[in-house]
Amino acid sequence: MDFWLSLGFKSNPYIVKPLPGNEDGRELLVGRDAELRSLLRRMRESDMHVVLEGPNGVGKTSLVLVAAWVASEEFRSGDSQQLYLPLLEPLQVKEDSEEFVSACYFAIARAFLEYEDTLKRAGRSVPRIKDLRLWLDSPILRTRGGGITSPFGGLTGSASASANSSQGYTQAGFRAAVRRWLSDAFPDGSGGFVGLIDNLELIDISSAAQGVMEEVRDPVLQLPGTRWVICGARGIARSVAATPRLNGVLSDPIDISPVPDEFIPHLIDARLKRYAVRGDAVAPVSAKTFEHIYEVSHQNLRDSLSYAQDFSFSLDPEFFLQSNEARIENAAKEWLAELAMKYERDIRLQPRMWKLLDDLAGIGGSCSPGDHLVLGFNDRTHMRKNVVDLERYGLVTSSREETDQRRRSIEITSKGWLVHYSRSQGLINPTIPGVDPQ
Structure with missing residues (x-):
C-alpha cells in the first residue's frame, strides 16, 4: 500500500515545495497573518513593486503565492475592484538580463492564455488568443497575402512561410504588443498580473544583481498592469532596492523572519x-x-x-x-x-575552523567580512581562509563579494546548524583529541 x-x-x-496559491495554501500559511496583510497592502495601494528580504527557506515564496490568490479571491467575491492574477510560475533572475526580460514577457503572454475566461468574465480586454497561441508554439511566422500575420498585427514580408530571420524586430514587436495588452486589460488602478522574481541571491555578487535589476527596470518593472514581488536572501534584495536607479521603483524591503x-x-x-x-x-x-x-x-x-x-x-x-x-x-x-x-x-577541520563555526552560531549564524574582529580574527583574509574550508564541507555558504559591508554574506547552512547543534549537545565529539582548540 x-x-x-x-x-x-x-x-x-x-511537502517541502512552496504552498500553492489556493484555499489549501491559505489554510496552511500559519503564523504569517501580519506579513500577509503588509504584502497585500503594498501590492494594492503602492505604485512601487514589493521587495521581501529574509533567510533561505523561511517561506517567502509561499507567502507571495498565497497573497496573489487572496487578492484574486477578493475580486471574485466583490470585496475588491482590483483584479490580480498570479503568473503561472516564479521567475528566476539571470545574469543575462536580455534572457530574463524575454522570460518575463513570455510568462505574461502565457498568463493571458491561462486567464482568458477569467479576464472576459471580468469584462477585461484580451488579445487575439488563437494567434497568440500559434506564435508561442512555433518559431515560424506564416505569411498571408504578402504580410506576416502575428499576434501583434500585420507586418510586411515575403509571400511565403519562412523561419523568423529578424529576431530582434520580432521581439520588439512582441514586447510592444504585450505592453498594449496589459494597458488594455488593466487600466490604472484596476489590478494586474502578479509576478514573483525569486531567489535574487542566486546572482552571487550584489553589484551584479543590482546591474541586472537596473537593466530590467524599464522593460519589466515599468510595465503597466504588473505587480512584481522581488524576493532575496543574504542582504541582496535590500542592497538592490537601495540603488539610486531603482529608488521609487522598488519599495523598502519587508523583512520576513522565521x-x-x-x-x-x-x-x-x-x-x-x-x-x-x-x-x-x-x-x-x-x-x-x-x-x-x-x-x-x-x-x-x-x-x-x-x-x-x-x-x-x-x-x-x-x-x-x-x-x-x-x-x-x-x-x-x-x-x-x-x-x-x-x-x-566526513569533515576534516582544524580546531580553529570548528571554533569559527561555533562563534558564528553564537552571533546568530550570519555575518559580513567586516565582522572578523568579533569572530577573533585580526584581518578579513585570515577569516576568509577558514570560511573557505567550512564552505568546502557545506557548513556555511557565502557570497563572493567581500567589499560590500551592507551585506551579511556568510551564513551557516542547514548541515552546519545540525552539526553545530549535535556538537553543542555532546552528541558528537566537539574537539580533535590531543589538539589545543586555540
Whole structure:
C-alpha cells in the first residue's frame, strides 16, 4: 500500500515545495497573518513593486503565492475592484538580463492564455488568443497575402512561410504588443498580473544583481498592469532596492523572519489535519517532534520539512503504526544525531575552523567580512581562509563579494546548524583529541 495512505494520509503532509496559491495554501500559511496583510497592502495601494528580504527557506515564496490568490479571491467575491492574477510560475533572475526580460514577457503572454475566461468574465480586454497561441508554439511566422500575420498585427514580408530571420524586430514587436495588452486589460488602478522574481541571491555578487535589476527596470518593472514581488536572501534584495536607479521603483524591503516558535505546533497540526483521510491517522513527525527539528535547523522551515520527510522514509510504516508518540519522538532524535555523526565523519577541520563555526552560531549564524574582529580574527583574509574550508564541507555558504559591508554574506547552512547543534549537545565529539582548540 502507498506509504502515506497506510498511515492515514492522502499524501505527504511534510511537502517541502512552496504552498500553492489556493484555499489549501491559505489554510496552511500559519503564523504569517501580519506579513500577509503588509504584502497585500503594498501590492494594492503602492505604485512601487514589493521587495521581501529574509533567510533561505523561511517561506517567502509561499507567502507571495498565497497573497496573489487572496487578492484574486477578493475580486471574485466583490470585496475588491482590483483584479490580480498570479503568473503561472516564479521567475528566476539571470545574469543575462536580455534572457530574463524575454522570460518575463513570455510568462505574461502565457498568463493571458491561462486567464482568458477569467479576464472576459471580468469584462477585461484580451488579445487575439488563437494567434497568440500559434506564435508561442512555433518559431515560424506564416505569411498571408504578402504580410506576416502575428499576434501583434500585420507586418510586411515575403509571400511565403519562412523561419523568423529578424529576431530582434520580432521581439520588439512582441514586447510592444504585450505592453498594449496589459494597458488594455488593466487600466490604472484596476489590478494586474502578479509576478514573483525569486531567489535574487542566486546572482552571487550584489553589484551584479543590482546591474541586472537596473537593466530590467524599464522593460519589466515599468510595465503597466504588473505587480512584481522581488524576493532575496543574504542582504541582496535590500542592497538592490537601495540603488539610486531603482529608488521609487522598488519599495523598502519587508523583512520576513522565521515563523515564531509558538506557531510551529499549529502549522504542523494544520498540515496533518488537511492531509488526513481518517481520524486515526498516525503522523511520523508529530507537532512536538517537529518543534525539536525546527530548533535543530535554526528555524528553517524548508529544511525542517525536508528532515521530517527523510526521517519518515527511514522506517517502515509498521514502526509508526505499532509505536506510541514518545517512541517515535525518540527515534526521530536518534535519527538526527546519527545524521549529524555521519556528516561529522566526513569533515576534516582544524580546531580553529570548528571554533569559527561555533562563534558564528553564537552571533546568530550570519555575518559580513567586516565582522572578523568579533569572530577573533585580526584581518578579513585570515577569516576568509577558514570560511573557505567550512564552505568546502557545506557548513556555511557565502557570497563572493567581500567589499560590500551592507551585506551579511556568510551564513551557516542547514548541515552546519545540525552539526553545530549535535556538537553543542555532546552528541558528537566537539574537539580533535590531543589538539589545543586555540
